[in-house]
Amino acid sequence: MAARLLDGKSLAAQVRSEVKESVVRLARRGIVPGLAVILVGDDAASRVYVRNKTRACEETGVRSLQIDLPASVSQDALLRRIAEINADPALHGILVQLPLPSHIDAWEVMRVVAPEKDVDGFHLRNLGALVAGAPGFVPCTPAGIMRLLRHAEVPLAGRRAVIVGRSGTVGKPLALLLLQADATVTVCHSRTVDLARETLQADILVAAAGRPKLVSAGMVKPGACVVDVGINRLPDGSLAGDVDFHRVNDVAGWLTPVPGGVGPMTIAMLLENCIRAAST
Ligand code: NAD
Numbered sequence: 001m002a003a004r005l006l007d008g009k010s011l012a013a014q015v016r017s018e019v020k021e022s023v024v025r026l027a028r029r030g031i032v033p034g035l036a037v038i039l040v041g042d043d044a045a046s047r048v049y050v051r052n053k054t055r056a057c058e059e060t061g062v063r064s065l066q067i068d069l070p071a072s073v074s075q076d077a078l079l080r081r082i083a084e085i086n087a088d089p090a091l092h093g094i095l096v097q098l099p100l101p102s103h104i105d106a107w108e109v110m111r112v113v114a115p116e117k118d119v120d121g122f123h124l125r126n127l128g129a130l131v132a133g134a135p136g137f138v139p140c141t142p143a144g145i146m147r148l149l150r151h152a153e154v155p156l157a158g159r160r161a162v163i164v165g166r167s168g169t170v171g172k173p174l175a176l177l178l179l180q181a182d183a184t185v186t187v188c189h190s191r192t193v194d195l196a197r198e199t200l201q202a203d204i205l206v207a208a209a210g211r212p213k214l215v216s217a218g219m220v221k222p223g224a225c226v227v228d229v230g231i232n233r234l235p236d237g238s239l240a241g242d243v244d245f246h247r248v249n250d251v252a253g254w255l256t257p258v259p260g261g262v263g264p265m266t267i268a269m270l271l272e273n274c275i276r277a278a279s280t
Pocket of ligand 1 (some may be wrong): 022163164168169170189191209230231232264
């Protein structure tokens, strides 16, 4: 039997329509939510992600200001630009598209973004709040995954969750959110000795490694919920996730497609964070 599809595209459309309503409510108070999106250099994938985010802003009535800086920009110049946006009351959110060129210290950049404008949730204050279980901005991709799981009523409490990937933007924050939801969480990574042994334990399996088709059907426990975070560009130009979708579809109980799963939810959570930043 085929897995139930976790349709991020349709849930994200629902979130976007709620965002539009919030934009109208804010307009009555004379507020237009504004997001500054900083893109450093001309990485092709980053450009596509930024375009998708600014389009989603336009469609929902969130004003977006895209700031393109050359790859050669100095760290000081970038930090000064961020300080200007911090001081601009018309811009409620700041997003610095990652990755940054190697001469720039990404943590220093995140440190300078005002925590109350940190709609990506990468400032150490927001990450600290996540560890403590305190209010703060939650990184968009993990937040979007949790929303998808909750919407589909996937049981989490007491279940085993296995995350493949330990990045600071996806794997680690997601592990904290799943812990908060009372799952028993294992985080795997490139040095995990027997990946299949771990993934086969998972009631909820999240693949966030950036390796096309890393998760095969033989690595999935029958009936498990499989979330594919990966976005991989194949040599023929097509997109693939980290999960062998067609084969895993016969084993899993729930499955996210790529595209149309986690990606749209990431953008939807960004918009929600912008509304929250503009509302306070
Ligand atoms: P990253 O490169 O920072 O981290 C990858 C992680 O995977 C690392 O912890 C690494 O140890 C682990 N890993 C790599 N190969 C492995 C293997 N063979 N076995 C086990 N673990 C392995 O990547 P990231 O930024 O977390 O992104 C991961 C993927 O998710 C990428 O494809 C990225 O494009 C995608 N992504 C998608 C969204 C979205 O909105 N859908 C958002 C962020 C990232």
